[in-house]
Amino acid sequence: MGKRVGMEVAIAAAEAVALCNIDVAAVYPITPQSHIAEHMADIIHDGRIDAEFITVESEHSAISACAGASAAGARAYTATSSQGLMLMHEILPIVSAMRLPICMANANRAVSGPLNIWNDHTDIMPQRDSGWISLFVENGQEAIDLSIMSFKIAEDPEVMLPCVVNIDGFQLTHMIEPLELPSQAEVAKFLPPRKAFAQLHPDNPISMGCFAMPDTYTETVKAKEVALRAAKKVVTKVFGEWAKRFGRKYSVVETYRAKDADTLMLTMGSMGETAATAVDELRKAGRKVGLVKLRLWRPFPVEEFKAAVQGCKTLIVMDRAISTGGAGGPVATDVKSLLYGDKKKPRVLNVIAGLGGRDLTVGDFVAMFDLAKKKKDETFELYGVRE
Amino acid sequence: MAKKKTEQKKWPEKWHELNPGCMVFAAGNAANYKTGSWKSQRPLWDNAKCIKCGICYIFCPEGCIQETQDGFYEANLDYCKGCGICAHECWPGAIVMREEEE
Amino acid sequence: MNQVQNFEIFAPKLVDRKEYFSAGHRACQGCGEVLALRHILKALGDDVVVANATGCMEIISSGYPQSAWEVPYVHVAFENAAAVGSGVEAALKALRRKGRIADRNVKTIAVAGDGGTCDIGLQALSGAMERGHDMIFFCLDNEAYMNTGIQRSSATPFMAATTTSPAGHAIPGQRTQKKNVPEIMVAHKVPYVATACPSYPLDLINKVKKAAAVKGPAYVHVFSMCPTGWRCASEITIKMGRLVVETGVFPLYEVENGKYRLTMEVPEKLRPVGDYLKPQGRFRHLTPSDVEKIQEYVNREWEILLNKVECMQPW
Ligand SMILES: Cc1ncc(C[n+]2csc(CCOP(=O)(O)OP(=O)(O)O)c2C)c(N)n1
Ligand code: SF4
Ligand code: SF4
Ligand code: SF4
Ligand SMILES: [Mg+2]
Numbered sequence: 001m002g003k004r005v006g007m008e009v010a011i012a013a014a015e016a017v018a019l020c021n022i023d024v025a026a027v028y029p030i031t032p033q034s035h036i037a038e039h040m041a042d043i044i045h046d047g048r049i050d051a052e053f054i055t056v057e058s059e060h061s062a063i064s065a066c067a068g069a070s071a072a073g074a075r076a077y078t079a080t081s082s083q084g085l086m087l088m089h090e091i092l093p094i095v096s097a098m099r100l101p102i103c104m105a106n107a108n109r110a111v112s113g114p115l116n117i118w119n120d121h122t123d124i125m126p127q128r129d130s131g132w133i134s135l136f137v138e139n140g141q142e143a144i145d146l147s148i149m150s151f152k153i154a155e156d157p158e159v160m161l162p163c164v165v166n167i168d169g170f171q172l173t174h175m176i177e178p179l180e181l182p183s184q185a186e187v188a189k190f191l192p193p194r195k196a197f198a199q200l201h202p203d204n205p206i207s208m209g210c211f212a213m214p215d216t217y218t219e220t221v222k223a224k225e226v227a228l229r230a231a232k233k234v235v236t237k238v239f240g241e242w243a244k245r246f247g248r249k250y251s252v253v254e255t256y257r258a259k260d261a262d263t264l265m266l267t268m269g270s271m272g273e274t275a276a277t278a279v280d281e282l283r284k285a286g287r288k289v290g291l292v293k294l295r296l297w298r299p300f301p302v303e304e305f306k307a308a309v310q311g312c313k314t315l316i317v318m319d320r321a322i323s324t325g326g327a328g329g330p331v332a333t334d335v336k337s338l339l340y341g342d343k344k345k346p347r348v349l350n351v352i353a354g355l356g357g358r359d360l361t362v363g364d365f366v367a368m369f370d371l372a373k374k375k376k377d378e379t380f381e382l383y384g385v386r387e
Numbered sequence: 388m389a390k391k392k393t394e395q396k397k398w399p400e401k402w403h404e405l406n407p408g409c410m411v412f413a414a415g416n417a418a419n420y421k422t423g424s425w426k427s428q429r430p431l432w433d434n435a436k437c438i439k440c441g442i443c444y445i446f447c448p449e450g451c452i453q454e455t456q457d458g459f460y461e462a463n464l465d466y467c468k469g470c471g472i473c474a475h476e477c478w479p480g481a482i483v484m485r486e487e488e489e
Numbered sequence: 490m491n492q493v494q495n496f497e498i499f500a501p502k503l504v505d506r507k508e509y510f511s512a513g514h515r516a517c518q519g520c521g522e523v524l525a526l527r528h529i530l531k532a533l534g535d536d537v538v539v540a541n542a543t544g545c546m547e548i549i550s551s552g553y554p555q556s557a558w559e560v561p562y563v564h565v566a567f568e569n570a571a572a573v574g575s576g577v578e579a580a581l582k583a584l585r586r587k588g589r590i591a592d593r594n595v596k597t598i599a600v601a602g603d604g605g606t607c608d609i610g611l612q613a614l615s616g617a618m619e620r621g622h623d624m625i626f627f628c629l630d631n632e633a634y635m636n637t638g639i640q641r642s643s644a645t646p647f648m649a650a651t652t653t654s655p656a657g658h659a660i661p662g663q664r665t666q667k668k669n670v671p672e673i674m675v676a677h678k679v680p681y682v683a684t685a686c687p688s689y690p691l692d693l694i695n696k697v698k699k700a701a702a703v704k705g706p707a708y709v710h711v712f713s714m715c716p717t718g719w720r721c722a723s724e725i726t727i728k729m730g731r732l733v734v735e736t737g738v739f740p741l742y743e744v745e746n747g748k749y750r751l752t753m754e755v756p757e758k759l760r761p762v763g764d765y766l767k768p769q770g771r772f773r774h775l776t777p778s779d780v781e782k783i784q785e786y787v788n789r790e791w792e793i794l795l796n797k798v799e800c801m802q803p804w
Contacts, residue, residue, distance in 0.1 A: 057616030061572035068576025441501030471724030
């Protein structure tokens, strides 16, 4: 079995990746991801793993170098945050269209402006439609486990898509937690070296990244869409294998005290733990409330989500991002449109909160719950604004 | 050595028939596209004037001029776009460009 | 009929007969850029991987389901050929070390236009060269963004008319002088930097081979004639390349570890720039005094280059 350590989560994420027999890492530092970049450098400079470390001059080049490396058959890794992810934006959908299973950690941070280095989900949301598998972790252990699993998921022959693991910046990345790091031998058994579907080498000269005319582009979109949706099955399969080998269970949608709840709160990422405590408090006060946590954001786990909210009357979606000038938070917007056609569906309320590092306490979740319950219409609430 | 695979798939492809990631596995299969139809003039060789220097071969942007068995040169008209470079560069004047007939 | 007085130096028989870029590509008639590419690939042979930027060479070669490339090829985007190449190079190194690919040398090359090199791709290029990847970067310089409709780049020469530097009444064409990217590469201490032109194919091939022999970064800036973008006849493509060199507008040289060397015949007196400018529609609006201004600039740049050749010592 692995060893238990007290470790900062960002460092643990890098340690987890170091167990994955990566071939190339191309990382550019940005707060709050930097400890991943720095620790990755430590590991490679100390010769602890056999990989190339490319100290790229930007995140655009980080993801581009990963694209080249992955196309050449390497297991490639990068990590970023906020502005860095925004700079990568252009390349993200290309990488998925090229079916390159690059893995990335995103230390979620608000996007500028104004400049703000603290946590929310406004960086990952603009990347939502880029064709990446997108996972959210709730704590440090999940950061380790999902970082390792992400390679297995991404490289599955049924998938061949890139994968981003979202780790809330500071809230998680800078926490020191008791964590279990699996042993190298265990991970090696779980995750053999990458076997690429095709790779750039003169022994078999192929062309990658070809362009598509109008007679083909739509078909490529369909192919990517089907592949990404199908990835959910593989995510579940890999979760199952992980549980068997390492004893920790995951599912694409998780629930807490949801069975008899008439009201459910929906969260992603680290706020899930605080929300769960709030649920306990509200339960103590006699409210029939529960919690739904989305672990898999893309592909959206439609069936699992619908099963989780079935029978509840009110669903309060907590968003850590806003579609400015749009319908509200991106998670709520998705959820509403997915439920729209259902005969029996809960009322969906949307609270946007915890932006740019504003703390969300248990009390805040209770207050948000009350606020939502009082609402007469379905418009979103931006919680905690000084009026 | 690059092996020439002739990937003959039907066209247009259905979405599930596309190669993953729009990869092309048959190196150099652009050769299936005959650019010869672009030309409005074609090069004609007068081998009596040819000194077999190979300059026409060197400067053809299509790489469609080949050496014949007897050391002269000729263009593969399936690909020749009629740019006129070979005729212009053949300094002994062994190549002339002739308008294509309708 | 004597454009090629020194035809012997072509020695075509020395050129690899194999084609690595298949006919059926869709470059314009008389494209000098694709000719450059053809010879670059011949010089390199089979054991390469190409990372290509968006631009003419990408568009004319790789429309799914067809590819003109006989060597492994990847295109990702416009500005990142050097970064993609960095990743390829790193991967080949790691996979070879780990025994997951054949244990032999495979060269990574990145190929971009002047836009993908001197403008939007300059940062990635700088990064890749500074990091010292074992990679050759080729700039195929046709002096504008041709693929997207002949817009100016920082490599467009002074006064040339493009669609974003038109020959207007107030502003007659490009306002700036050509950016000297080879010089920027020398400043990066890239061990091998060269300029080349497909009108001098043997020189081009030699330089590519030299660049390939470097264990580390190399940069080759290839002047690539573009009849479409320059508005000149397709058959004079090769002649235009000769004229640009003979007028000193684009001198051929190489810089090995900081030591400059001219690789062209050094004339007593440069040919007048007018000979080069006249056949091109993009310079049609020039007045005699404009030509004079360009001549002065070219003379000055030529002197500067000769000084470098004379004075610069290897590192
Ligand atoms: C980020 C981005 N900006 C703009 C473009 C549009 N674009 C594609 S190729 C190109 C110009 C290419 O010029 P150059 O690099 O000189 O190559 P050429 O076509 O002249 O060979 C432009 C502007 C793009 N593809 N991506
Ligand atoms: S350039 Fe002219 S002389 Fe030379 S080989 Fe070609 S046809 Fe013959
Ligand atoms: S006309 Fe142009 S394309 Fe045709 S053979 Fe001559 S050089 Fe090649
Ligand atoms: S526009 Fe110029 S560089 Fe582009 S394919 Fe045509 S001739 Fe070649
Ligand atoms: Mg150009």
